[in-house]
Amino acid sequence: MDLTADLLLNALVSGLLLGGFYAAVTVGISMSFGILDIVNIAHPGFIIVGSYVAYILNARFGLDPVLIGVVALPFFYVLGAATYQTYHVSFERRGQEALRSLAFFFGLLFITEVVLILVFGVDYRYVSAPYIDKSYTFGLIQLPMRMVVPCVMSLLMLVLLQLFLTRTFLGRAIMAVAQDQQALRLMAADPIKIKRIAFAISIATCSLAGAFLIIIQPVEPSIGREYIGRVFAICVLGGLGSLPGTLIGAMLLGIVESFTATLYGPSWAPAISFGLLLLTLAVRPAGLMGR
Amino acid sequence: MRAPAFFAAAIGTAILIFIVGCLIGNDYLFFAGYTVVQFVVLASAWNILGGYCGYVNFGTAAFFALGAYTSVFFHKTFPLPIPVLLAIAALVSGLVGLGTGYLTLRLRGAFFSIATLALAVVLQTFVVNWDYVGGSRGAYVIRPNSVGVFGFELDYVRYLCLIMLLLAAVAVAIARTIERSKLGYGFATIRDDELAAEASGVPTLKLKLIATTLSGALMGMAGAPFPYYIGYVEPASTFGLPYAVNSIAMPLIGGTTIWFGPLIGSILLGVLTQLATVTISSAVNLLLVGALLVGFVIVAPNGLVGLVQQFLRIASPGRPDVRSTGLVAVAGFGFIVGLFDVVFNLAALLASDVSGEAIATAGLVLAALWLVSSYGLMTIRRGSPLLATVAFGLSILLAVVHIWIDRSLGNVALWGVGVAVAIGAIWFLQRRHVQELYQPRLGQPEVAA
Numbered sequence: 017m018d019l020t021a022d023l024l025l026n027a028l029v030s031g032l033l034l035g036g037f038y039a040a041v042t043v044g045i046s047m048s049f050g051i052l053d054i055v056n057i058a059h060p061g062f063i064i065v066g067s068y069v070a071y072i073l074n075a076r077f078g079l080d081p082v083l084i085g086v087v088a089l090p091f092f093y094v095l096g097a098a099t100y101q102t103y104h105v106s107f108e109r110r111g112q113e114a115l116r117s118l119a120f121f122f123g124l125l126f127i128t129e130v131v132l133i134l135v136f137g138v139d140y141r142y143v144s145a146p147y148i149d150k151s152y153t154f155g156l157i158q159l160p161m162r163m164v165v166p167c168v169m170s171l172l173m174l175v176l177l178q179l180f181l182t183r184t185f186l187g188r189a190i191m192a193v194a195q196d197q198q199a200l201r202l203m204a205a206d207p208i209k210i211k212r213i214a215f216a217i218s219i220a221t222c223s224l225a226g227a228f229l230i231i232i233q234p235v236e237p238s239i240g241r242e243y244i245g246r247v248f249a250i251c252v253l254g255g256l257g258s259l260p261g262t263l264i265g266a267m268l269l270g271i272v273e274s275f276t277a278t279l280y281g282p283s284w285a286p287a288i289s290f291g292l293l294l295l296t297l298a299v300r301p302a303g304l305m306g307r
Numbered sequence: 308m309r310a311p312a313f314f315a316a317a318i319g320t321a322i323l324i325f326i327v328g329c330l331i332g333n334d335y336l337f338f339a340g341y342t343v344v345q346f347v348v349l350a351s352a353w354n355i356l357g358g359y360c361g362y363v364n365f366g367t368a369a370f371f372a373l374g375a376y377t378s379v380f381f382h383k384t385f386p387l388p389i390p391v392l393l394a395i396a397a398l399v400s401g402l403v404g405l406g407t408g409y410l411t412l413r414l415r416g417a418f419f420s421i422a423t424l425a426l427a428v429v430l431q432t433f434v435v436n437w438d439y440v441g442g443s444r445g446a447y448v449i450r451p452n453s454v455g456v457f458g459f460e461l462d463y464v465r466y467l468c469l470i471m472l473l474l475a476a477v478a479v480a481i482a483r484t485i486e487r488s489k490l491g492y493g494f495a496t497i498r499d500d501e502l503a504a505e506a507s508g509v510p511t512l513k514l515k516l517i518a519t520t521l522s523g524a525l526m527g528m529a530g531a532p533f534p535y536y537i538g539y540v541e542p543a544s545t546f547g548l549p550y551a552v553n554s555i556a557m558p559l560i561g562g563t564t565i566w567f568g569p570l571i572g573s574i575l576l577g578v579l580t581q582l583a584t585v586t587i588s589s590a591v592n593l594l595l596v597g598a599l600l601v602g603f604v605i606v607a608p609n610g611l612v613g614l615v616q617q618f619l620r621i622a623s624p625g626r627p628d629v630r631s632t633g634l635v636a637v638a639g640f641g642f643i644v645g646l647f648d649v650v651f652n653l654a655a656l657l658a659s660d661v662s663g664e665a666i667a668t669a670g671l672v673l674a675a676l677w678l679v680s681s682y683g684l685m686t687i688r689r690g691s692p693l694l695a696t697v698a699f700g701l702s703i704l705l706a707v708v709h710i711w712i713d714r715s716l717g718n719v720a721l722w723g724v725g726v727a728v729a730i731g732a733i734w735f736l737q738r739r740h741v742q743e744l745y746q747p748r749l750g751q752p753e754v755a756a
């Protein structure tokens with residue numbers, strides 16, 4: 017294979033597009049793990065559930081996947097709130113967070129995967145929408161719409177969330193919980209309630225991220241496992257709890273993966289995120305934009 | 308018992324179990340038994356790091372597969388006897404454990420766990436891209452029919468079973484020795500408060516690395532005979548999530564702070580999953596393990612051993628007396644029978660016609676009643692003796708129905724024993740000193756779960 021300029025340029029562009037989508041996948045983890053310090057390993061499981069919701073409604077009613085993602089937001093919000101409540105009552109309040117809550121979320125991830133396999137089997141599922149097969153070419157660069165739409169929507173979601181966290185009262189309260197829970201209590205605010213809202217929002221993002229995922233690629237239940245390494249690598253690389261950091265980390269991983277896929281073949285891509293994660297942990301554990 | 312004596316006893320027990328198995332002589336027993344014993348090794352190994360130090364390893368499958376693929380590699384280049392392969396697998400997995408630990412264990416918190424999760428994905432990627440060991444197509448390993456051990460000609464599966472039994476004995480003995488040594492106390496300080504431990508001069512990083520290496524090496528050893536046992540290995544199943552989930556669920560269900568916790572958990576869950584795989588399906592069996600894991604970490608965070616220990620502290624401070632031993636026996640019987648009833652009745656429910664369905668549903672309800680009442684007995688909740696009495700009473704009813712349906716000798720004997728135990732349990736639960744334990748008393752608040 018000879019390296020031509022347009023090959024590299026296209027790898028860069030598709031890496032950036034992929035990175036935008038990765039940002040949407042990771043933003044939930046950035047909130048739960050980065051801000052709230054809840055190691056929600058089950059996050060990719062919720063994303064796959066989001067993908068299957070999009071698949072079902074798309075196959076049944078022919079709705080647009082992104083629209084389904086938006087419509088399903090409240091349901092995922094409630095799901096997230098319920099999950100946090102269980103977590104809080106069973107682990108946080110008893111002060112046994114570390115070992116058992118990890119096992120809890122791991123069990124949750126496993127259960128969602130097995131239930132999806134039992135209900136839908138291990139076949140790959142996909143959605144149909146008018147823009148998925150389209151592709152535009154600008155000079156040397158090709159822009160497949162199935163990558164552009166999720167990327168643009170992801171960036172929109174990220175900007176909205178960042179505005180929410182920095183500009184609104186509730187968003188600032190969430191950031192305050194991350195800094196000092198005790199102080200918040202002294203201000204007569206209920207940290208548990210705020211954490212529940214924040215965690216619910218983090219799960220709600222799975223609804224959209226899942227819809228984006230199934231637009232980009234066909235989905236089967238165990239695909240979530242590949243994303244565990246990715247989301248935590250991005251989250252750590254970008255710096256815990258920083259949404260701009262998440263975006264930069266996601267773009268970086270997207271570009272590195274895209275170049276690896278172009279130069280060495282896509283079967284090596286899953287190893288990249290782990291290498292990046294280990295490298296970050298060894299060299300700069302605080303991440304690029306770390307606090 | 309001192310460590311060398313315990314070691315000898317463990318090896319002796321393993322050989323005894325093997326001889327009894329040979330006397331029974333059922334090939335399926337060995338085939339299923341191998342899997343159960345393999346999980347004894349994996350659970351004990353996981354517990355050295357997870358239970359003693361409090362660091363969760365999600366990468367059991369990675370270490371296990373590392374051992375398995377070491378075997379495959381040597382099978383292709385230079386076939387070696389299994390015990391040598393065990394040693395090499397231990398070395399390779401131990402080194403990978405050490406490396407991963409060195410990079411991630413310097414940070415406190417969940418980074419190690421996340422790294423182990425990713426480790427499985429990465430090693431799988433390497434194996435998929437490594438054609439020599441079969442790549443994603445997998446590799447066939449033809450095992451010999453039999454092997455000579457000390458002049459005996461042994462069937463190869465039995466030989467693997469013997470090796471795994473000995474390995475399990477070693478793993479359990481190592482876990483117990485660690486627990487009672489200076490090393491074990493060091494691990495416990497890390498688990499309880501790492502910052503305080505470090506401040507008091509405990510070399511936490513060194514201890515954590517020892518635990519990771521040891522645990523990884525044992526997991527690798529458990530994986531080394533696997534290709535010979537199964538005959539065909541491919542990355543997706545060898546690196547599969549079930550290994551990770553099982554090896555986490557077993558210690559957490561049994562109890563993580565003591566060596567026999569993982570042993571109890573792995574035997575119980577191992578036998579249960581083998582039965583569920585045969586009677587229902589392997590997907591449902593995985594769901595069962597996941598549900599049990601989540602259920603236990605929420606309801607009984609210290610596992611079965613923790614539940615019993617907590618009960619004994621309240622019911623009989625000092626030495627266990629007749630009342631507390633009896634109650635533990637009743638609750639233990641109720642729990643085990645309830646658990647297995649769930650599997651059997653679920654299988655019956657999925658398989659049978661309408662008339663069988665009614666009995667299976669009744670059986671499921673009874674199983675749930677059993678589980679709830681034995682939990683209530685152990686956590687000393689009011690009304691649980693009554694609930695347990697009702698459960699045992701209903702079980703007599705169900706037993707009569709079962710005897711009515713199938714009047715073969717074996718079935719009558721089985722349910723007859725059930726009825727006898729139930730009557731004994733009901734009589735015991737009505738004793739005044741048993742009832743007294745469950746009455747609310749002044750100055751003694753009810754136990755919180």
